[in-house]
Amino acid sequence: MRRPCCDKQDTNKGAWSKQEDQKLIDYIRKNGEGCWRTLPQAAGLLRCGKSCRLRWINYLRPDLKRGNFAEDEEDLIIKLHALLGNRWSLIAGRLPGRTDNEVKNYWNSHLRRKLMNMGIDPNNHRLSHINVSRPQTSNASADATSIHRLGHINVSRPQTSNASADAKSSGLKTQANHQSEKSQVENCDQVSDAGSCLEDDSCGLPDLNLDLMITMPSLNSLANVEEKQKLVESNTSSQLEFTHSPTLVLFR
């Protein structure tokens, strides 16, 4: 039997007061992070240790950026989500000053809808069958320009992350998976430089150290791409296209 992380009868819940925030800040400034279980008592807080940790990480940490997400941050989240799935901590790790909670919330409240408006299934980043041909609202057209900046992405996604949403419930998710995926992202330094594969303006993220794994399209799909590109060029407007597999291809 697991003990609860704290005695819930003696802890406050809900929104943090300014006094509580200040106590937590003062304590961590003096003693540093860590030992969250004993921190509340030591800091004079009637809070669960987990609650303190979350409050610090998601809100009080001095290096947090906060505020609206920039367009390049949005793009990066979308790219990383295509690569990693709902691995918010990994995604947030590539966004300096952003937390997993913040990224997750932003995804759920903005980016998911944005992709859906563009006819893209936010779960697998493929064109959905509904809404494919006509993003109608003015938002959608603005969205279309922003997805332009995504460039031509061919994301090689780790196999486990395909079922990332299910992995947890099915008990398949392991720390090893996390680690291997993390290292996969990190190892992309050697595999390829995503920036070099993407369009110019999406490369303007000097501090983000974006090193996604981008694979080149197969010859088959490349031939397909060229065909389609001709088709698109003859048709003027921009068009998104997805090849089979989690591959996003963008034409202008």
Place this chain on the structure above:
DNA sequence: AAGAATCTCAACCGCCTGGTA
């Protein structure tokens, strides 16, 4: 102006992992 509907996001919950006794 007011109530309803929708959106946002801080916070909580339960589960998992690695470390350790």
Place this chain on the structure above:
DNA sequence: CTACCAGGCGGTTGAGATTCT
């Protein structure tokens, strides 16, 4: 090997804010 602890993660909730009717 087992049990426990601490820390971390992703999913979900719900209060407050905002927009719509």
